[in-house]
Amino acid sequence: MRMPQRTGGHDQTGENSVTADQAPDPVPATGATALPVAIVTGFLGSGKTTFVRGLLDAGGSGRTAVIVNELGELGIDGALLEGAARSVIELPGGCMCCESRGDVGRALALLAERASELDAVVVETSGVSDPLGVADLLAHGVFPADLRLSQVVTVVDAENFDRNLADADAAYSQIVSADLFVVGKSDLVAPDVVTAIGERLAVLNPHAAVLPSDGGRSAAGLLGEVAGVPAISARRQAVHTEPGYDSVAWETNREIGLDRLLAWVEALPPNIYRVKALVRQGRTDVAVHRVGARVTVLASAGARREPGDGRTRVVAIGRGIAAESMRAELDAMEPSDEETA
Structure with a gap:
């Protein structure tokens, strides 16, 4: 139609x-x-x-x-x-x-x-x-x-x-x-x-x-x-749920190793239900997704960026996430000043 x-x-x-x-x-x-x-x-x-x-x-x-x-x-x-x-x-x-x-x-x-x-x-x-x-x-x-x-x-x-x-x-x-x-x-x-x-x-x-x-x-x-199609029935009532999910967001302007990030994503515990990452690799974006135990990688994700935006972004969603520990693990993936020199 x-x-x-x-x-x-x-x-x-x-x-x-x-x-x-x-x-x-x-x-x-x-x-x-x-x-x-x-x-x-x-x-x-x-x-x-x-x-x-x-x-x-x-x-x-x-x-x-x-x-x-x-x-x-x-x-x-x-x-x-x-x-x-x-x-x-x-x-x-x-x-x-x-x-x-x-x-x-x-x-x-x-x-x-x-x-x-x-x-x-x-x-x-x-x-x-x-x-x-x-x-x-x-x-x-x-x-x-x-x-x-x-x-x-x-x-x-x-x-x-x-x-x-x-x-x-x-x-x-x-x-x-x-x-x-x-x-x-x-x-x-x-x-x-x-x-x-x-x-x-x-x-x-x-x-x-x-x-x-x-x-x-x-x-x-x-x-x-x-x-x-016709509009949804007005008789339906909205129900507010309290799902109790945690989310951790992290980003860096330094280029990190894709293999290292993938190894980290694959090793996450089962209480992490979902991971989404947009990873900058040179001039290319790579999208990394984890749902349950499945990890998929999409090269040349086609994300739109502002000029000069070279960030890598990671979001993890689950229950009982140790946020500070997770961010520390991600921070450790950033290259040192000597490595980027």
Whole structure:
């Protein structure tokens, strides 16, 4: 399904990065022909950013804005999405409810002012947040008049489905909140596993459709479908969960050895559920991801950087993280002055 075109001018100057505190406060929603807002959620490492990138690439118009809510102080997912989206607004903190709602509202209000330039807005939540914090506010008309909630899309991790559902309240909340499921990492498991996951999802949430996903390649046309469906039921209630997750963020302007970082990532204990790193190697960025026991490396990640930005950034998410010890281990990877001389 093709995204309905909105009228108005279209600035050809390219992507823009802004911060949420630059946006005005939200105003009551009254618009009947409003810009659709799709919420993309899913547990840590499920493949949300890959899926969103697939949506953006498949859409092709460059008229989709993305709000990225990451757990941790460093915006890695936003860096990987820039260049594909019309605008990327990063909201650190990882929670989409309570005190963070104001930031989301101001970000949406900023995009509402540019509604004539856009076809859709995608809000990518953090892996441990309950999407109904935003969905409930949109459904009840709290956000700007030019915006409306279209659908909640939950990306589930085919490789870690049972573990996530057993260990995390947030994963369950994301499933029961969905209007549409995308089975992420379906190419990493057997077809019967994908079938079994679909059957389980149908029991947990029989009202949501299930679509497979293979790294975003099967997402062609999906953005239009997401934006074209009726809004989420206003009867749903947002539930604030306290998942108790820790995050550690670290960065350096010195180039560190990729092999050494990979050895460190692979040796992390099982209480570290998710690691995301954007590693500078010469003039190239390498993305490193760990989900559970699986570590993947993507060379030439294509992250957008400001001139002179050569940082390597690492974010780890889990429970009971010894933050100071972890930062000390990462600090030890930095080359000495003699090594860089």
